[in-house]
Amino acid sequence: MRQRFNSVTKSANVSLISMNNITRIYDNICDWMDGSGPLSDIVVSSRIRLARNVSGFVFSTQADDQQREQLLRYLHDQVMETELKDDLWYLEMSRMAPLERLMLAERHLISGRLAEGNTGCGVAISHDESMALMLNEEDHVRVQVLASGLQLEETYENINRIDDLLEEKIEYTFSPQYGYLTACPTNVGTGMRVSVMLHLPALKMSGQIEKVFRAAGEMRLAVRGLYGEGTEPIGDFYQLSNQTTLGKTEQQIIEQLVSLAVEPIVEYERQARNKLLKDRMAALDDKIHRAVGTLTHARLISSEETAYLLSLLRLGIQLDRIKDKDISLRTVNELFLLTQPAHLQHHYKQTMDAGQRDELRARFIREHIR
Amino acid sequence: MRQRFNSVTKSANVSLISMNNITRIYDNICDWMDGSGPLSDIVVSSRIRLARNVSGFVFSTQADDQQREQLLRYLHDQVMETELKDDLWYLEMSRMAPLERLMLAERHLISGRLAEGNTGCGVAISHDESMALMLNEEDHVRVQVLASGLQLEETYENINRIDDLLEEKIEYTFSPQYGYLTACPTNVGTGMRVSVMLHLPALKMSGQIEKVFRAAGEMRLAVRGLYGEGTEPIGDFYQLSNQTTLGKTEQQIIEQLVSLAVEPIVEYERQARNKLLKDRMAALDDKIHRAVGTLTHARLISSEETAYLLSLLRLGIQLDRIKDKDISLRTVNELFLLTQPAHLQHHYKQTMDAGQRDELRARFIREHIR
Numbered sequence: 001m002r003q004r005f006n007s008v009t010k011s012a013n014v015s016l017i018s019m020n021n022i023t024r025i026y027d028n029i030c031d032w033m034d035g036s037g038p039l040s041d042i043v044v045s046s047r048i049r050l051a052r053n054v055s056g057f058v059f060s061t062q063a064d065d066q067q068r069e070q071l072l073r074y075l076h077d078q079v080m081e082t083e084l085k086d087d088l089w090y091l092e093m094s095r096m097a098p099l100e101r102l103m104l105a106e107r108h109l110i111s112g113r114l115a116e117g118n119t120g121c122g123v124a125i126s127h128d129e130s131m132a133l134m135l136n137e138e139d140h141v142r143v144q145v146l147a148s149g150l151q152l153e154e155t156y157e158n159i160n161r162i163d164d165l166l167e168e169k170i171e172y173t174f175s176p177q178y179g180y181l182t183a184c185p186t187n188v189g190t191g192m193r194v195s196v197m198l199h200l201p202a203l204k205m206s207g208q209i210e211k212v213f214r215a216a217g218e219m220r221l222a223v224r225g226l227y228g229e230g231t232e233p234i235g236d237f238y239q240l241s242n243q244t245t246l247g248k249t250e251q252q253i254i255e256q257l258v259s260l261a262v263e264p265i266v267e268y269e270r271q272a273r274n275k276l277l278k279d280r281m282a283a284l285d286d287k288i289h290r291a292v293g294t295l296t297h298a299r300l301i302s303s304e305e306t307a308y309l310l311s312l313l314r315l316g317i318q319l320d321r322i323k324d325k326d327i328s329l330r331t332v333n334e335l336f337l338l339t340q341p342a343h344l345q346h347h348y349k350q351t352m353d354a355g356q357r358d359e360l361r362a363r364f365i366r367e368h369i370r
Numbered sequence: 371m372r373q374r375f376n377s378v379t380k381s382a383n384v385s386l387i388s389m390n391n392i393t394r395i396y397d398n399i400c401d402w403m404d405g406s407g408p409l410s411d412i413v414v415s416s417r418i419r420l421a422r423n424v425s426g427f428v429f430s431t432q433a434d435d436q437q438r439e440q441l442l443r444y445l446h447d448q449v450m451e452t453e454l455k456d457d458l459w460y461l462e463m464s465r466m467a468p469l470e471r472l473m474l475a476e477r478h479l480i481s482g483r484l485a486e487g488n489t490g491c492g493v494a495i496s497h498d499e500s501m502a503l504m505l506n507e508e509d510h511v512r513v514q515v516l517a518s519g520l521q522l523e524e525t526y527e528n529i530n531r532i533d534d535l536l537e538e539k540i541e542y543t544f545s546p547q548y549g550y551l552t553a554c555p556t557n558v559g560t561g562m563r564v565s566v567m568l569h570l571p572a573l574k575m576s577g578q579i580e581k582v583f584r585a586a587g588e589m590r591l592a593v594r595g596l597y598g599e600g601t602e603p604i605g606d607f608y609q610l611s612n613q614t615t616l617g618k619t620e621q622q623i624i625e626q627l628v629s630l631a632v633e634p635i636v637e638y639e640r641q642a643r644n645k646l647l648k649d650r651m652a653a654l655d656d657k658i659h660r661a662v663g664t665l666t667h668a669r670l671i672s673s674e675e676t677a678y679l680l681s682l683l684r685l686g687i688q689l690d691r692i693k694d695k696d697i698s699l700r701t702v703n704e705l706f707l708l709t710q711p712a713h714l715q716h717h718y719k720q721t722m723d724a725g726q727r728d729e730l731r732a733r734f735i736r737e738h739i740r
Contacts, residue, residue: 282669282670282725282729283670285669286668286669286670286732289667289668289669290663290664290667290668290669292663292667293660293662293663293664293665293666293667293668294660294663294664294667295663296663296667297659297660297662297663297664297666298656298659298660298663299652299655299656299659299660300652300653300656301656355652359652362656
């Protein structure tokens with residue numbers, strides 16, 4: 001971002017792979033989901049995205065197919081001239097199967113809008129899946145960087161470096177008065193959305209979660225579900241993000257989100273967990289172990305119930321209430337990702353209706369935890 | 371019953387044991403619960419009881435403590451002069467601990483009324499627990515015989531023999547016009563109540579159970595819960611019994627109950643089970659295995675939920691849907707009996723409130739099925 005150039009680490013991998021090759025990643029979890037980051041008992045992941053638009057092109061939302069195609073080719077060529085190219089997989093939405101697009105969305109690598117598969121839309125993804133460049137989403141370019149746990153400063157450094165590399169090649173629309181211009185006025189300015197995924201089961205159980213939402217609202221922060229805008233929270237996972245992009249610097253936005261919201265909420269959740277352990281241990285153990293029992297025995301299970309039960313397992317692991325060595329944080333994270341509809345169909349190599357998915361989801365889970 | 375005398379099989383055991391000795395039976399199931407009887411996939415047990423009153427004594431419900439004490443001594447002495455005496459445990463309610471009385475009620479050997487522990491009330495129980503003589507219940511004498519599965523004819527022969535033995539010694543109030551006179555007019559005549567305990571999970575799941583109730587009502591049959599009058603059905607167990615005791619012979623009452631109600635209901639339940647297997651196998655397997663999962667993992671469980679889940683296990687075993695060798699019909703029957711409040715407290719040798727019981731019930735179940 002209008003700063004000096006920093007190079008990124010190069011990878012030995014090829015820069016461009018075929019759509020078929022990318023399927024090899026789908027049976028594993030993304031690196032940023034490994035649960036190793038700071039405060040990852042409560043902060044699942046950190047995410048920053050930047051909205052950028054290219055001078056001389058109409059906004060993607062106003063463009064026709066041909067205009068979007070033209071911009072996509074231009075962006076592809078520019079991106080592939082940066083040092084990022086050796087670490088990127090490039091994919092065009094209109095050339096992918098619907099199931100593959102859904103898998104990318106389930107991995108948080110593209111948005112629901114991109115997953116629709118419209119002409120002229122694409123994505124470039126770093127091999128470790130921590131970075132994605134969405135092309136012709138609502139804005140011409142949306143850069144996203146993901147990290148495990150609470151790592152907003154590091155993530156910001158990272159995305160800033162990537163933004164600088166792109167800006168060496170691409171002329172973005174930028175107003176000295178307003179900052180970056182975006183398709184939707186809510187993004188004007190920094191064009192930045194910072195979000196953290198929080199796991200707050202104890203605040204939920206103790207009936208304090210509404211208070212957190214109210215406080216977040218007063219700070220002009222949005223609380224959303226696992227898949228961002230327009231999705232409902234499931235499994236006690238809440239995405240907290242800034243709504244203001246104008247009038248503050250990037251550093252201020254991040255610092256305020258962390259110190260005024262994330263850190264206090266983490267502390268409240270920790271207190272609520274301690275209180276559960278102290279006052280309601282038997283009821284808590286019951287909930288957690290019933291979740292294990294249902295996951296290991298159900299023959300039909302929806303993705304919503306799976307998320308709810310895995311959330312309880314995650315809590316049980318964090319609070320050391322589960323003695324079963326088979327049930328690790330990694331297993332839970334894997335199951336979260338791999339039991340989603342598209343991943344499940346990919347795994348069993350067949351398209352399925354919801355009823356069949358529920359059956360094979362239950363089988364998949366039983367095969368992973370016994 | 372006013373018929374020829376038939377002798378009963380003698381036992382080598384002592385006729386009278388102390389109250390403490392009877393506690394040795396409490397860690398086992400009763401023989402009649404072993405699930406070996408005819409049609410026992412659906413008919414859990416058969417029961418006949420006779421209401422009798424002794425000439426020259428006021429009804430128990432009208433008697434004072436002294437009158438009841440006097441009758442109890444008289445009845446005890448008469449019973450102990452019959453050939454039954456070698457096979458009987460004799461217990462006086464007022465001399466038992468409340469927990470012990472509750473255990474007898476949980477074993478269906480005494481009624482809730484007797485379990486209250488009033489002065490002058492007693493019971494004589496055969497060593498295999500198939501027969502109980504309640505003394506100073508609503509009537510002076512209530513003879514009960516229990517059997518596994520559908521065995522009403524055999525049970526009737528049995529109870530008839532016992533009734534004859536008692537009538538050799540005791541002069542009952544009997545009117546040539548009305549038959550046996552009883553404390554409550556609903557029992558006048560034969561003084562007989564015939565009941566079968568039915569397990570009807572498939573009719574319940576398929577929403578047909580209300581139809582069965584309506585048909586039973588039209589036949590003047592009562593449908594009750596596990597513990598008879600005034601108890602709600604739990605775990606899909608329904609006790610079906612005659613309401614009419616007057617104007618029919620004992621044989622007619624039994625024959626009509628079996629041919630007009632029990633046999634058709636057994637057939638409907640069987641059809642409903644086959645339909646479940648055919649049309650809703652996955653949903654059925656899911657329910658059954660979730661029940662296994664919850665029973666083997668819960669840390670807190672109520673007796674009502676336990677009954678519900680064990681009912682599903684029972685169905686799963688009958689339909690051969692459970693492959694786990696640990697889970698037999700005997701285990702299920704044992705758990706039904708031994709997880710009830712009084713048995714549970716007896717097992718853990720402590721009095722407990724409902725919360726503690728829920729915790730130890732869950733532990734007890736986990737120790738029995740893994």
